[in-house]
Amino acid sequence: MNRTSLRRGIVPGLAVITLALTGCAAGNESDAASEGDLAGTLNGGGASSQEAAQNAWRAGFQELNSDVTVNYDPTGSGGGREGFTSGAFAFAGSDSYLTDDEGELSAAKEQCAADPIEIPNYVSPIAVIFNVEGVDELNLTPAVIADIFNDKIKKWNDPAIAATNEGVELPDANITAVHRSDESGTTGNFTHYLSVVAEKSWTHGEVETWPIKAGEGANGTSGVVSAVTNGKNSIGYADASQAGDLGTVNVQVGDDFVGPTAEAAARILEVSPRVEGRADSSLTFDLDYETDEAGTYPIVLTSYLMACPTYEDGKTADLVKGYLSYVLSDEGQKAAADTAGSAPLSADLADEARTLVEGIKAR
CATH class of the missing domain: 3.40.190.10 (Periplasmic binding protein-like II)
Structure with missing residues (x-):
């Protein structure tokens, strides 16, 4: 449940x-x-x-x-x-x-x-935010999101990312994955989603405190947004209302990729x-994180x-x-x-x- x-x-x-x-x-x-x-x-x-x-x-x-x-x-x-x-x-x-x-x-x-x-x-909605040189739109599967934040996918031009972003010029650059350094309900909901939908890739379960040392930690929502904004080839997660001008990932739901709109x-x-x-x-x-219903954004x-x-x-x-x-x-x-x-x-x-x-x- x-x-x-x-x-x-x-x-x-x-x-x-x-x-x-x-x-x-x-x-x-x-x-x-x-x-x-x-x-x-x-x-x-x-x-x-x-x-x-x-x-x-x-x-x-x-x-x-x-x-x-x-x-x-x-x-x-x-x-x-x-x-x-x-x-x-x-x-x-x-x-x-x-x-x-x-x-x-x-x-x-x-x-x-x-x-x-x-x-x-x-x-x-909790948005997966990104700042990648030359990339305006990004489609990612739950497993790829989990592997990025789990420090298993380390390059932006990794074949697993390229597979769902045909025609996008992904840089041969290291990924900087930014997470909350403080105890966070946003982290809890984000990891809860990953633990359900990508349990083979995300094995740490549902946690409020980030479970691994990889990546870059930042305090609070504003800290994550600032780190992604000022970083190079970076990615993070934050309340969608705070994303500003950053890119937001379209997450795979069934055969579609859905962005973090309020609707x-x-x-x-x-x-x-x-x-x-x-x-x-x-x-x-x-919450049915594994829904295939079109037009549904599941990380909330x-x-x-x-x-x-x-x-x-x-x-x-x-x-x-x-x-x-x-x-x-x-x-x-x-x-x-x-x-x-x-x-x-x-x-x-x-x-x-x-x-x-x-x-x-x-x-």
Whole structure:
């Protein structure tokens, strides 16, 4: 069973970012304030991968709601799940869904007095970026990507690269493969993909910390992008929204080669199965990295929002309902796409998620 991400939080706790927001209705899809204006403080936190998107959502929510303060502490996925199951957070973001590997799903059920709501809200393609002299477009198979980063393919004109790049003048030059030097959820999702699709070439499994000494390490997404940009004949991996003017690899999917567009990344949820044995309130996925579906980009980070279907306090219920409704609205999804480069949810999946959120109420 393929998990969407690692179980551990990606980034240690950072300072809580607080915004004072304004409002009546939380978004076009929300009726959370139908009995009066939203007011009060809403506390959430978790996955740092969502931080930029959360900033965009709060900024948009500010224009629509009054007398509300929303806090999102980017303490990492693990911290988000812990805060949610303990009741410290009314909602949480996580790069992996709840399980009972460490009793988290049972703890969430106890906290919510019901099965928790889990909805995907942030899907971001991880691009394989490159800077190769004279090469504008590059098609690579998963096995070749694995062999490059595993230091088995060392030259750009290697026959394995040339085989999928007919007519491209590949230089007789050494490959500089750049990886994250810090513990990284991006590394975890990237290696998870390789371990599933190219397991014979990538034998290190799914890891947050780069497992081999070969190549060049760089700290953070910006460090990898900078190293590839300033390096010669280099390749790396990073959130597609940060790729800038660098080339991005088209990855083989079936008989096609697909680039890391937001639309192609969003399709991974459409072709992936739901996690078996979950409650109807859990919209969680086992990503089908091995899909042959045309137009699907398979190397992605999928992050979830978690909430309770009911809350003891009616004001909290309204705030959670209003804010999550905005996140899932067309406006909210566009704001995250424009600001953080995430892939908007498909219309059907967004509608399904909104239906769950619209049912949030006081106990």
